[in-house]
Each structure stands twice: as C-alpha cells, then as structure tokens.
Amino acid sequence: MMTQQTQPIHNRFISMLLILFVCSTLIINAQNKERRPDNSTYFSTNELPDPCAYLPVPPDTASTLFVDDYMRWIWGKSIRNTERGKQASWESLYGVKRMATVFGEAMNMTISKEETPAIWRLLQRVGETGNKATGKAKRKYMRVRPFARMNEHVWGEFDNEWDLRHNGSYPSGHTGFGWSTALALAEMAPEYQDTILRRGYEYGDSRVIVGAHWQSDVDAGRLAASAAIARMHTSAEFLEDLEDARVEYQRIKGIILQKKETDYPHIERIIDYPDDTASYRHYGDVTYYWQAKAERTTPRGEDAVTDTACHVNYFLQTYGACTNIPIDITSTPDIAAFVTYLFEKLCDACSQAKSGTFRQRPFLRMGEHSALPEKDAKYSTSSSYPSSHSIIGWGIALALVEVMPDCQDALLERGYEYGRSRTILGFHFKSDVQAGRLVAAYSLAQLHNDGVFRQLLTAAQKEYANSIYLE
Known part of the structure; x- marks a missing residue:
C-alpha cells in the first residue's frame, strides 16, 4: 500500500515516464517521416x-x-x-x-x-x-x-x-x-x-x-x-x-x-482526334449510342433530362445530395464561391477545347431527333467533341473530392453519371464524354497553379471541416 511519503515520488516517476514516452514517440515519428520510403x-x-x-x-x-x-x-x-x-x-x-x-x-x-x-x-x-x-x-x-x-x-x-x-x-x-x-x-x-x-x-x-x-x-x-x-x-x-x-x-x-497566366493544355496535342464515320472506332460509338438510347423511357432517362441543367445552383444541389450537409450560398458560402469560380474556369476550358474541331452530334449523324427535340436546333451548330457537360460535371466532382474526401465515392459516381446522361439523350457520343473527363482532369492540374483557385479551395476545405465538426 502506498504511503503519503511515497505518493509524490510515485507521481513524479509516472510524469517522467509520460514525458519520456511522448518524446520517444515524437522522435520515432520524425524518423519515420524522414525515412518513409520513396515507393510508399x-x-x-x-x-x-x-x-x-x-x-x-x-x-x-x-x-x-x-x-x-x-x-x-x-x-x-x-x-x-x-x-x-x-x-x-x-x-x-x-x-x-x-x-x-x-x-x-x-x-x-x-x-x-x-x-x-x-x-x-x-x-x-x-x-x-x-x-x-x-x-x-x-x-x-x-x-x-x-x-x-x-x-x-x-x-x-x-x-x-x-x-x-x-x-x-x-x-x-x-x-x-x-x-x-x-x-x-x-x-x-x-x-x-x-x-x-x-x-x-x-x-x-x-x-x-x-x-x-x-x-x-x-x-x-x-x-x-x-x-x-x-x-x-x-x-x-x-x-x-x-x-x-x-x-x-x-x-x-x-x-x-x-506571376503569369498559363493556358490550359491543348486537347489536340494530347488526345487523339475524334473518330470519323470512316474510322473503325466509330462502331464503338454507334453501338453505345443505341444502347444508351434504350434508357430514354426509363427512370434513368428521366434523370438524364434533369441533367441538362448546367449552372452553379444545379451543381450545388446535385453534389450537395452526396454529402451530409446542405451546400448552398447561404449555408456554405465558401464552398459555393469555390464552385462558382471553378465553374467559370471550366467553362473557359470548354471553349478552348472545342475551338479546334467540329464534330456533328449523334442525333444528327443518325438522322433523327434527340430525346429533347426542342433543343435540337441549339445543338446542331455546336461541336459534339468534347462534351462540355462532361468537362464541367466531372471537373467539379474531382475538385469537391479535395474539399470533402469522406464523400469521394458518391461525388465521383454522380460526376460520372452526369456525363453519361449526355449519351442517353443523344447529344454526345461516348468518346465525346470520355474526352471531356480527361480535359477536366488536366484542366484541374493547371488550375492548382492559380492563386485564386487555391485560396478559394482552402476556404472551402475549412468551411466543410467546420460544418462536419458542428454536425
């Protein structure tokens, strides 16, 4: 049994052990960080x-x-x-x-x-x-x-x-x-x-x-x-x-x-040109077109119609459904500001990517109407390649993974399906959507060198972390 005289000695001994343990842990952690192998x-x-x-x-x-x-x-x-x-x-x-x-x-x-x-x-x-x-x-x-x-x-x-x-x-x-x-x-x-x-x-x-x-x-x-x-x-x-x-x-x-402006990467120097009807690869686009067309009368087809929306509020809403908190300009102003800036920059990337080529839309190539005939005239004069919806939708999904990594799978699934909606409606070939996703990824690589983008990203990350903590 411990006496009153031995109690202070015992406490000092325990304190010294704790200090030694903490110090040794810090040293080990520092060594591990320094020695972390290059292939880890x-x-x-x-x-x-x-x-x-x-x-x-x-x-x-x-x-x-x-x-x-x-x-x-x-x-x-x-x-x-x-x-x-x-x-x-x-x-x-x-x-x-x-x-x-x-x-x-x-x-x-x-x-x-x-x-x-x-x-x-x-x-x-x-x-x-x-x-x-x-x-x-x-x-x-x-x-x-x-x-x-x-x-x-x-x-x-x-x-x-x-x-x-x-x-x-x-x-x-x-x-x-x-x-x-x-x-x-x-x-x-x-x-x-x-x-x-x-x-x-x-x-x-x-x-x-x-x-x-x-x-x-x-x-x-x-x-x-x-x-x-x-x-x-x-x-x-x-x-x-x-x-x-x-x-x-x-x-x-x-x-x-x-400090200088850097152009987005140039799609024609990176990705192969879209395939013409004379190409053997056109078969793949056509078979996917017919398969996607069959979904128009299903609930997935209804979702594709909803996905024609392409504006900041829609993206806040659709990606907000992937999280546990509401995402809007009132509840999460920093995240909303980040998505708004990102949307504008990805629109610029779309314009640059589409400027070098013109590809006819699938519904025109097949001599029929799209799932939304009232929009056919609008899309008849713009290039199918690459898909702007795909660039923006996938790009925002990737960027939001950096903000809310705990929701990464749901965000990426939603971003992927947003692009696929364009094939269901007949507005894009599959290869248009695939190219759009690549443009989104490498445009984000360039945007990480943008000081405003980094500042808004940091603010959005902090806001999300605080929101999760409060939840």
Whole structure:
C-alpha cells in the first residue's frame, strides 16, 4: 500500500515516464517521416476512391459494348511492327525507372534518383498511388486480358505472362501509374504540360498495343488515376513532395518565379482526334449510342433530362445530395464561391477545347431527333467533341473530392453519371464524354497553379471541416 511519503515520488516517476514516452514517440515519428520510403503510397487502397463505386462494370464479350474493345485490339496488333509498336513494347516495363525516362524526354531533362531526388520521389509515390487506385476493381472483376482471351502471347518485352494471367485486366494499373504521374508533373511543370500529358496518354494506349489490356481497361485506368490525384491533393505529404519537386525542377531549368497566366493544355496535342464515320472506332460509338438510347423511357432517362441543367445552383444541389450537409450560398458560402469560380474556369476550358474541331452530334449523324427535340436546333451548330457537360460535371466532382474526401465515392459516381446522361439523350457520343473527363482532369492540374483557385479551395476545405465538426 502506498504511503503519503511515497505518493509524490510515485507521481513524479509516472510524469517522467509520460514525458519520456511522448518524446520517444515524437522522435520515432520524425524518423519515420524522414525515412518513409520513396515507393510508399500516400493512401491505402481503402482510403482511395473505390472504382467499383463510380466506374461501370467492364464490357462482357457477349455485349455490344465489347465492339470497341475488339476493334482496338485489332488496331493494336496491326501497328506492333511500327515505331509506335516498338515504343509500346519498351514501355511495358513497369515502375519509376521507365517513367523517369518517358517524362524526362517530355520535359527535355534527365530524371534520376541521384540527380533529381525530389522529382524521382514524386514520380514513384504518385505512380504507385495511382496504380493502387485500380486495385479493388481488379480483384472484384478479374477480367481476362486480351492476349489470354485470344489464346496468344503478350507482346510487351518486359511483361510477365504468368503475373498478368493472375491479375485482373480492368482497370489498367500501368495506366493508373502513367496518367496520375502525368497529371502531377503537368501541375509541377506547366511549361511542358502538353508533351507531359501526351506521353502519359500514350503510355496507356501502349497497353492496348501489346495486348495486355482492352481499351476500356485503359479508359477506366485514366479515370481512376484522375480520382486518385484528386484525393492525393488532400495529403500534406503529397503537397510537400510536389513543392519540393517543383523547386528542384525550377532550379534545374533556371525558371524565375513570376506571376503569369498559363493556358490550359491543348486537347489536340494530347488526345487523339475524334473518330470519323470512316474510322473503325466509330462502331464503338454507334453501338453505345443505341444502347444508351434504350434508357430514354426509363427512370434513368428521366434523370438524364434533369441533367441538362448546367449552372452553379444545379451543381450545388446535385453534389450537395452526396454529402451530409446542405451546400448552398447561404449555408456554405465558401464552398459555393469555390464552385462558382471553378465553374467559370471550366467553362473557359470548354471553349478552348472545342475551338479546334467540329464534330456533328449523334442525333444528327443518325438522322433523327434527340430525346429533347426542342433543343435540337441549339445543338446542331455546336461541336459534339468534347462534351462540355462532361468537362464541367466531372471537373467539379474531382475538385469537391479535395474539399470533402469522406464523400469521394458518391461525388465521383454522380460526376460520372452526369456525363453519361449526355449519351442517353443523344447529344454526345461516348468518346465525346470520355474526352471531356480527361480535359477536366488536366484542366484541374493547371488550375492548382492559380492563386485564386487555391485560396478559394482552402476556404472551402475549412468551411466543410467546420460544418462536419458542428454536425
């Protein structure tokens, strides 16, 4: 039993132990942060957006939606013995070493662990996180890869067939690595954004050429990577790594910091042009058009009609339904201000993306009316490619993931379906909507260099955190 004399001694002893424990914990945490390996990811698989929640099921071989996958498989085989085919085989090597060469060429510089440790670290951590973002869907669907489905061998010189046969094809992990890295580097080095993004785009298509992935795997991989990058922007470690890499890049390039306007990336330099009716890929757009058209008389078709709205209040309402708090100019003025500014900037991105090409709308191409004939005249004179609704809807969803990451799956699902509504109504081909989502992702990469955007984003994040706390 403790006496009154021993009680103070005992208390001091306990206090000293607590102090030692706290100090040792701080030291260990500091060491862990310092020693965190370059190949560690910013988030675990369970923390990242779940592709099973916001992406569609991969097309089955019995589905008409498989047409585009099959046609692209034929295309890939047809160019294997060309320079593009050699590039695809060379790019089959997974990991930061190959990415360093790919994007080093895009930025006209050498990237290595010794010469550019900060950029190397960013490449590896972002890429591995982007790859991890595809994991849940890979394991759920375990889709058979093209070379295995067609009873052939994979053509990539660095691909391991046994590994690929036991790893799901959908979505593409290589694409998750490459596209997420491209988005991060485009933000870090906006002077080279077009070449960076083009190489990131090609890296995904290379997987189709070598027979390791179907085209829909690659398309899904790019969306998973875009979602992962949005979530990465909520990580203090990612932001620190990005800034370290930016400083290193600017020092090497001799770039003097100055405030200047940077154009959005140019779609014609990044994404392949929309397919004409003479293209084999047009079959994929047409089959998807007919399948989407069948939904017009269903409740999903009614939702598509509602989704014709494209203004700030509608987005506050539709994405507000994904959260536990009301989002409007009165209840959450900072979030409303952020969405308003983002909407205006994404409209600018739409104008730039549409200015270089004109594609006829699906309902006109098919010689019929859209689901809303009263709007046909309006849409007859504007380009179908890329989809403005898709750019804005997906872009706002990605940005709101940075504000309210706890709602990420619901936000992304809503953003995805908002774009799909355009195919149901007959206003856009599927490829128009897909291109729009890519434009949204790389436009956000540029917007993160906008001081006003960052200021409004920070205010929106604080407001949401306070609102959740009060709830």
